[in-house]
Amino acid sequence: MKYVLLIPAMVIVGLFILWPLVEMIMLSFTKTNYITSEWVGLKNYERIFADLPFLRATGNSGIYFVMLIMMTVGAALTVVLLVCDQKKKWHDVMRIIVYVPTIAAGVIMTQVWKWIYHIEGPLNWFIGLFGIEPVRWVSYKLTGIFAVCSVVTISGFGGIVIILLAAVLSIDKDVYDAANIDGASRFQVKTRIILPTIAPMIFLMSLLAGIAAPQIFETIYVLAPYEHTSTMGWRIYLEAFIANRHGTAAAMSVVLMVLISGMTYARQRMSR
């Protein structure tokens, strides 16, 4: 009977997850514009591994992976450690402040940041006060990726703050009491007790942030539609919907899926 009860769930998973997945893999072996299709074997894979824009997007995705983890988790952790020993009302205030950008429309948020990073925008005005020449923020690889990451961070780190703060608040009060009796300073409490205790959660948040990195799309679309800032997700969109090469786009998607699956597997192995 217990297996029979699994049938509805298996049907839904099969129809909406496994079937599209198999279709995507099959598509990656064809040359198609959805009007005509031709089986090309591994040619799409040969093509994408010789395709410089895709290879650049893959390399960029690695940079995004590292930068996004550092920025989102770093920012979230800083906020959490600053407010965790404050009164409850400050926790609530901080939760609201950091979560507002998350519920705002991403495209509009990015449009605002486009203005901030403009060559004549407020950021360049600000650095100009210190005698620094205006920077074309999104026109260069590292500053461009930094600009994209900063928008993604502002838009998304609120959720991480809430989760990490909950993890900190769930630590048994007796542990703090014991630390106080032993004469631990507030700094020591944070670095020797809180951080090690919530380390598994920090690790999980880091991987979730990292996994999202190769799939960043709307921020690039609005803020920095450059090859030097492109992610694998952006490249797949261009290949499928602009260049109309759905077979190679599917092959790119399979590569992305394998990379993300690898990261997820690594997370599971490391968290054991």
Place this chain on the structure above:
Amino acid sequence: MLMKKIGVFVFMVLLAGVVFAGSRGEDIPQRITVLMTPSAPTPTGFVLPEYTTVQFNKDFPNVEVVINYTPANVITEAMTTALAANDAPNVYFDFLGRVATYLVPEYALDLRGYVRDLKMYYDGVLDPFKRGEAILGLPGLGGAQGMAVNMTMMREIGFTPKADWTTEEFLQMCELVKQKYSGEKWGTGMFAANQSGDYLINNWFAAVGAKYYAPGDYSKTAIAQTGGAKVYELFQTMAKRGYIRADAAIQTDDDYVLDWANGKLGATAFFVPWFAPYFGVIAEQGNVTKEHLALLDKAKEANPTMTLTNLYQAGKVPYPFDIKMLPFPRGAGVTKVPTYTSIAAFVVHKTGTEADKWGARFAEYMNDAKSQTEQSVGGVFPNRRDARLVSEDPLIAEVQSVLANNGVVDQGGSNVFFQATRVLHYPILQKVLDLKITPEAAIKEYEAALNKVLADY
């Protein structure tokens, strides 16, 4: 407990039944779908989809017409999604460059024997739609772009542009704009955020004498051999001297047209029918004089739905600044600069059912003599013997003159590969405008990218 499990199971089965219930046994509705960009009324109040549907339903009163209006910048995505879902529209009406992807026998209906007035089209205008003997689509109305010069600004800077102006003179104009407005306005507009609107920029290749293809040969590009690097030199000169926006590389065509409509650009490539809508947009954003608003209020007393776009189109309110349409400036040794023409096109999806006849008839009415004549008020040119150009706009006459004296630029727009080639330029153009690549390296990169795609077709 067992009963609870059984209850949950039955509930899930029922839920699945509701979700996946089909319409088996129900009558299949008689319906055709049309995919097109949003259609605004002409100054005389003619609305193309409404007119076509009325005509169509006289012949087929029991066939429902479903029109899916989709903005131009995402219509390719909509078409791709529809194809992937095996739900292609019966009629797709759009810019030829995008429609050309579907002008293949596997997709398109051969309109011979379906469309009754094929003989009314001018000689040769159906040629781009022919594959062998088959006619796989219809040409809609066409427009031509010219260099739209802000004459109010020209008077302010003391520059008189001529019909045979050179690129050197164009740069002089840009310098005068820079001196007069010191970074608030620019000589011209550039953009490279994506491929949308690329024809506005790509026409500059013709200004330096470069050609995308040797006549009739679409197997490889001629862009590098015919001096394409010179256009990148020109762009980089403009970028270095501050004649264009500093962030031109990440500007979109929407940014460009609004800059122009806001009077911030000296001269840029533009289509006359775009003037009124974009002046309407900036008026809605608050950039409008009190006099124009007073005229709008007065017009609204007679017709509350009236907008400034309507009034601009009808010529009842003057444009915010004076305009003159000229050819692109000529580079050294160039005697004529052909201009880019944008043609609308129809393709009817071949289904092997009765819907083929309906789709073809809908396309026929959409492009008939009355439709073309009515739409030509907005400044687009008919291509049928039984239609006439009724526009009295002097700017249209100026564009016609540009076209007659300089000819048409060929970017391979009616070929199936065209859409795939469009995506190649803007990443290179971004590097050019940001001064991160030499003109020679850029044109070699563009040539290689074009030839790689052409080899696929």
